[in-house]
Amino acid sequence: MPTSLATPADAVVAPRRINQRVIPGFGLSMGITMAYLGLLVIIPLAGVFLGSLGMTWEHFWNTVTSRQVMASYRVSFGVSFAAALVNAVFGLLVAWILVRYRFPGRKLIDGMVDLPFALPTAVAGIALTALYARTGWIGQFTYFIGLETAYSKTGIFIALTFIGLPFVVRTLQPVIEDLDPEVEEAAASLGASRLRAWFTIILPALIPALLTGFALAFARGLGEYGSVIFISGNMPLRTEITPLIIVKFLEQYQYAEATAVATVMLVVSFLLLLFINLLQRWTESMGQARR
Template sequence: MTQAGWISGWRKPSVLPGFGPALGTTLAYLSLFVIIPLGAMVLTTFAHGWADFVGAVLQPRVLAAFRVTLLCAFGAAALCALFGLLLAWVLVRYPFPGHRLVDAAVDLPFALPTAVAGIALTSLYAPNGWIGALLAPLGIQVAFTPLGILVALTFVGLPFVVRTVQPVLQDLEREQEEASAILGATRLQTFTRVIMPALAPALLTGFAMALARGLGEYGSVIFIAGNKPMVSEIVPLLIVIELEQFNYAGAAAIGTLMLAVAFVLLFAINRLQRWTRLQHAD
């Protein structure tokens, strides 16, 4: 096959003209705003040598911050997946008074400044707050602990799951559920074998987006976390602290490791999502 034939076979006809300019604009955008900044951070990290990078990221305080960030981000994403699925199900399947108000309220964490969210959550869950005062006699402290980080990340991550699952649930045909019931399947069997396979890719997408938001969240967390080193300190805060101390190499090293961890996690979730789609297609 000639080069022209190969190119014509690769470039499928499209109703939108201008493949070259569109591709060039896309690559330029990715280069200027994503690839070049991240590449510069990685180059800054390793310009000081591998030994300095290892020494910067293996400090006990850094490892503790990564442990807190990863555990809380995973826990919050799991909670978002569970409650986001329930909320999307209620919004799609059940009409009730105030339905539009609840549906609009789901997007509040998108529009609300993260600092405002952090202050509001802290005032609620502090030992003298409305909710914190009820939990204090039970020996449960939320604010200024890793549990507070979990609450904040769940708050900001929930809309991602709801808005990714909701359209798929709306397009799901009821006839499949009715056919399953006619064939003698229980409600649980219908949910696990008919509904969940169709929702799984969207649910995994929402989980991945909530996880990504949790890994990089800063504003809503620093108010409620307490920011105690080795206890409730998150990686983004540690990077800011290094920058304030003009330790740019240390900040770049921590940021590079965080970039690598986030890329591996999201890549693995993406592969799992693709596998679930193929399983559902079969």
């Protein structure tokens, strides 16, 4: 994949100005794009920051650091992090076996990995709750060994693991496909054990993609709402996630407070998006260096 968006045609085909003149529709397509993005994304998102500016600093600060909101950050960040970590480990395992090994049903499983993308979050939420509640198929075993699954942080963790899995697998798969087995061969012929090859050759090459997948799963987990609210039980200070706090403020018509918490979440999302963009560039430059 190219690092920048400039096509090879830029370099090969004569000066840029000629391109601009030959292909028509720049004004129309750019106009539609900018108008649509402006009206639907930029102005509405700016409205959130504008709404926060309308509050006094003290009111803003007290809202976003109140006890209930702080507890929700701990739940949202902590559980999203844990779920993204587990996804990084198992996602790497799944991506590896799907690319490198052949076994019956591999194609089917490969297709199924995207299920969490395609399944509506509310449907995932009620299905996971049915499974992991005390009377559920899996819940009866977990509760037997004393592990509360539904209506606890563990439940949120399960929902976020479900939601985040495809991000890690789909980020890693193309990178694993691109790994040159000849390098591993060389390591083996020089006497390195397979374990050593893993830690000195394979993992270092996968780290940028693994981090990207982790960050994508983490970011998605932070914002996730639909699948979580069914399984979390929504107990204040214990299993309330930050998006739910925003919804609760809105339900009580506390628009300013909802806006303040949303501002904090948006800033975190933007920082994560920036970080992910940098990671993706790193992944792509590693891919080009290998070629």
